[in-house]
Amino acid sequence: MIRWGSFIVRRRWAVLAVSLLFVIIAGVLGAKVSDKLITGGYIDQSSASAEADRELADRFAGGTPNLILLADSSGSVDSETARQAGTALTEKLRAEPNVTEVQSYWAAQGNPELQAGLKSRNGQEALILARVGGTESEAKKQVKAMADRYAGTTGPLTVKLGGQTAVDNAVDAQSASDLLRAELIVMPITLIILLLVFGSGVAAGLPLVIAGVSVVGTQFILDRLTGVTDVSIFALNLTTGLGLGLAIDYSLLMVSRFRDALADTGDTERALQITLATAGKTIIYSAITVACSLAGLMAFNTFFLKSFGYAGIAVTALAGAAAVITLPAVLAILGPKVNALSIPFLRRRREAREASASHASRGWTSWANRMMRRPVLFAGVVLAVLALLAAPALSIQFSLADDRALPSEAPASQVSQALRANFSTNGQDDVKVVAYGTEGSAPDRVADYASRLSSVPGVDRVDALTGSYVAGHQVAPANALSQRFAARTGDGSYLTAQTHIDPLSAQSRDLVKAVRDLPAPFPVQVTGQGATLADTLAGQAQGLPWALGIMALATIVLLALMTGSIVVPIKAIAMNVLTLSATFGIMVWVFQEGHLKWLVGDFQETGYVVSNMPLLLLCIAFGLSMDYEMFLLSRIKEEYDRTGDNRRAVVAGISRTGRIITAAAILLAVVFLSFVTSGILYLKLMGLGTGLAILIDATLIRGVLLPSVMALMGDVNWWGPRFLKRWSASFSHGESAQESAPESAQEALAAPAVGAEALPAEHATASSGRA
Structure with missing residues (x-):
């Protein structure tokens, strides 16, 4: 260097x-990179539920509609003017290129079952559902172009666009x-x-x-x-x-x-x-x-x-x-x-600090000495505060990302809100089962499986190619509408299991497991919101040990090489766990339980935390915490190498880095806290979580707990096997005794601290003072 x-x-x-x-x-x-980036990506596309979703979209008419038109009549959707406007709107949508599987309340005459799911309880709203084909980007562009032609007033109807594609555009x-x-x-x-x-x-x-x-x-x-x-x-x-x-x-x-x-x-x-x-x-x-x-x-x-x-x-x-x-x-x-x-x-003030022998902050020096006198008290108080902050994390509940990440006034979100609040059944909570190889004796085998499926606790009704089933008994025969359960290409069919259980709850995941465990006479795959959440959490659980292993290994290796100690890296990981626990607790208290909306801005409270966000926060906050760990430990190690006095080294490290770490933390926290102004829930959570993690780490952890614990542990902090000490000497960051108050410039620049790089001789003699 x-x-x-x-x-x-x-x-x-x-x-x-x-x-x-x-x-x-x-x-x-x-x-132009922003034009090429996309939304979504919250679920594992290799999971069984994702594969079943693709099958439903590609081979059946059971794919989840990605475009929903919510028509509000401000009266009755069965009035003549509303019927005419709704029918015209349906035909207009059917004529759109690349739009398929259009289902409309006004086009479902003679199918009471289908109509029931497309009409609101108060009779003032009705739905038109469709799939817009092509890639995700192509579908989004088409729906964005369609918004100007469909959103707004059509006769007596006021139309809003919703569905996943409209949500993605929003x-x-x-x-x-x-x-x-x-x-x-x-x-x-x-x-x-x-x-x-x-x-x-x-x-x-x-x-x-x-x-x-x-x-x-x-x-x-x-x-x-x-x-x-x-x-x-x-x-x-x-x-x-x-x-x-x-x-x-x-x-x-x-x-x-x-x-x-x-x-x-x-x-x-x-x-x-x-x-x-x-x-x-x-x-x-x-x-x-x-x-x-x-x-x-x-x-x-x-x-x-x-x-x-x-x-x-x-x-x-x-x-x-x-x-x-x-x-x-x-x-x-x-x-x-x-x-x-x-x-x-x-x-x-800067000139006075530069003129001092140590370039240390008087305020931070005084604070560090105070902690050294009462390390148990300071450490105990901080641990109690962190435990209090972390407590809400014990009740964390996970969910999938959906439209509720948007502001409640967003039209695409309002459509989904109306579906949840005003429509008795819209298929969002259904468990769907894709069945393969149902040719030959298919009717008997499908009927037997559907009957047993309807007996699974939590299943209210099963609709299949062979009719409808409740509690193990057939309650309705097959009709023309039942043909939608048959595959358009190849063999196979699918079944829907209606349920009253919240699809994001633990009970829903239990239901999915029970359906998957149910013996079937043909291969099946299960999907629906509950199945998608179960598969998402399972995939994240598989990836989490690898993520933790990567972070822990990097921390241990790099800090061990820097300090020559195996105690310091382990302690660093423990400190980061405390920071993250406190941060997760605050996130649950704010976003799951709905507190502090007056401060962070309004958001749609769901009672859950989107499962991706704690993982994202884990990796970002852990990395930034280690950033400050490096800054502080490098100075402490430098002083310890020079004096061999642990307490003096801790005081020196705090006094020389306290100002820099505090200033950097405030600035970095301001950057991330600005994301709290976002209307998107994910960004609010990431901004507040990362900002608070930075402040907690720079104040309670680096400013109090870490130095207090290091003072209590004394020279044990620096224990490490001899070979690690040699590696540390070879790979150390070079924070030598250049700032450690040697008597001459030559000593400052050539001091043989662990791993320090001495200046060339021709430069060493020209220096005066400490760096």
């Missing part, structure tokens, strides 16, 4: 030019506007805080250098990925939030070190060498750890979660690269001008 610093100084303009060229090319090629539009609004909110606030933290206008603008490279570069990478896989539109939100957040973190660490080193040496090249040998290596370790944590999302077989993994790994890698390549080039060009456009009172 020392040689790299010299190279950057000599080639600073070339490095900056290459970085600028990369941003321009990536910006041009990735400018999510796309809401996500784009939310992202723009979040940027408009966060940018001025962030710039003001940056100005106050850095103390100068020039330094405050440096995070934008890293953010530009990482965010624009990631958009280009996502654009390329859309050519080979599906990528969620929400990946853009993480790209912006995490890119700007890491840019702030890494800039604070680099600029703070550069300023201190510049104040000590008075030489830009030497200051940059010291900065890269210390802060630069910490950032490399941090970026690898954060990227590995986000790589845990790749263990889940849904493209929604994988998309965040793609975006997170890319933006973290680019932010780390920009922090040790592009930013040093800018610092080499600026030199002392990094402090230009300073705010007077902040400049005086």
